[in-house]
Amino acid sequence: MVYGAVVLAAIHFGELLFLLALVAGAITAYYELWRLFARERYALSLPGGIVLVLTFLIVHEVWAQVRLRGLDLTFEAGVFFSIVVGSVIALSIIVGGALALARRDLPYALLSSGLTILGAIYCGWLLGYLIDVASFGVIAAGPHVDPTSIEGYVLQRSGLFLAILPTWANDVAAYGVGAAFGRRKLLPHVSPGKTVEGTLGGLVASIVVAVALVSLLDFPTWVGVGVGLIVGIVGPLGDLVESAIKRAAAAKDSGGLLPGHGGMLDRLDSLIFIAPALAIFFELALRFS
Template identity: 45%
Template sequence: MRQRLLVAIVAIPLLAALIHLGGWPWAGTVALVLLLAAWEYAQLVRRIGFSPSPIWMGAMILAFLADAIHPPQSARPAELALTLMPPLTLVWFWWLRRSSHPLADWAFTAAGGLYLGWLGRSFIWIRNLPDPEGRGWTAFALLVTWAADTGAYAIGSRWGRRKLAPRLSPGKTWEGFLGGCAAGLLAGALLGVLLGAGAGAGALLGLLIGSLGTLGDLSISVLKRQAGVKDSGNLFPGHGGALDRLDSLLWSGAIVYLYLRWIRG
């Protein structure tokens, strides 16, 4: 617990400063964390017996981020890269690398790049909104996710009895899941008012983040369980690796982005 608090004391002000700055400092931070998560993902899959390429995954992630950073009319290089990378990666695994499991290695590589890059670029899109909305909605996605995680942990550790998915994550309970949903709803309602979206819209977003974010957590738990490890890495003492920190946040960013794009326009 002490390690977790120390990391939070250092990380939260730094993260707040990066959100405030936006631009390339924020984009560079998002890129770095996603690339670290891709490396951890590759190591987990290797423990299962396959060999995805973190280099190709990294290239896909950077192409997704480039597509998010630049306006649509100037994003043709990123679009071209994303179109060519899947077939080129398959050729690389099949003929150049001569992998023992070329299709499986290609599939794991493409899945990792798509999952991390497609969802991760939401945080670039959101922060690129004109301020104060860019700062506010980026903070919304992060704060509501942390509130939901804290609520799930607090309620689950105190009153958790019924296992949510014992084969995937033995520590998660239905009580903790409902606690996370409630905490996300309350935090979302409060922040929604502060952002001018209203308590109702904020509460709905908070509920979606609190509930669907659990699916992101469980999806990474499947991989970690098959690999026989508790955490994807030890980058953040007491918190695990970059992939551990992103499992729920990736879904949260996508939820907020879709709301801003489809509902608020």
């Protein structure tokens, strides 16, 4: 919730601050991931991973700008994006290979290089979909909406509102319902505190908030239901994956950046999975609605 507030505050002051908030969040998350495994022989590469994280974010931003200019349907734009994505994948393999060759313990070096690439994808590529989610709000608002009006302001940021506010509702409801009525553990070997009842409560809350938001935005109700289902199902999955990573590293929190709230990765775990799922959903909604 803390990082979501930072993102919404940043986008209020302009796209540049929004991008800087994403860059800071992604790099900090990768740094925490690197620290989690720093004690292991297959520790991630910090400089190599950060380079990949930044590259992934740049690709998302370039494609978002292509979309905002209405060029994404052209053949040339499709070829360009394919080349860029292919180049990033090639860069990842090259960087991973170079990192592996630089170490003498080759089996662990290969594992470390693979984890570096996966870590950069996790913290950079997946989180970068928030850029795409933000651009969908601008596209949905259309060129004729006055961005200085309240309606235009909200519409242009509707993608982020639909990503962050239902996520907040999901987190709060899951905690509250789980604490009050939680009896059955969801996956105790991964996250002992997460319950089936809490997860269902979070799912209901995310749907309710998402439907309420789309009604205010004058979007179809099914969009709100879809957003709520994605947040309520994919969000807890992201939380569980991050819990599994911490358990593998024998750590309670990803870091101590936010006293009482853990690290940056603890704040981003749900959004890292929600962002790409919502980006795909919004793409389909725009194409077929």
